[in-house]
Amino acid sequence: MSKAKTRKAASKRFKLKPNGDVKFRAANRGHILTKNTPKIKRQRRGMKILDASNVKSALRMLREI
Template sequence: MPKQKTHKGMKRRFKITASGKAKHRSAFRGHLLSGKSAKQKRRLRNSGIVDGKDAKNIIEALRPSL
């Protein structure tokens, strides 16, 4: 049986917290920030927590590297 490999794209985009939740960076933060209000940019600074079925899939794809 072959080993399960870590999904490298997910490894770059998600982190697993100490309690086992999947954390992600907010979207719309890469470029074109001059057109966004300070309020919007301030709220986008915070990272989000993935929940539901998506979180389960992310954690499963990152399992070998944990």
């Protein structure tokens, strides 16, 4: 039996941290940001931690479980 392939779309969106958390980039950060407040733009900066209810799905797509 061959090895299961990673879903490439998921591998480009999610990164696995050493402690088991899954991080991802916040949405709505690409362009047309003038209508957003500075607070919203600041909160969307950097990487976010995936909610616990979605971690199992992300790990399955990354073929980690």
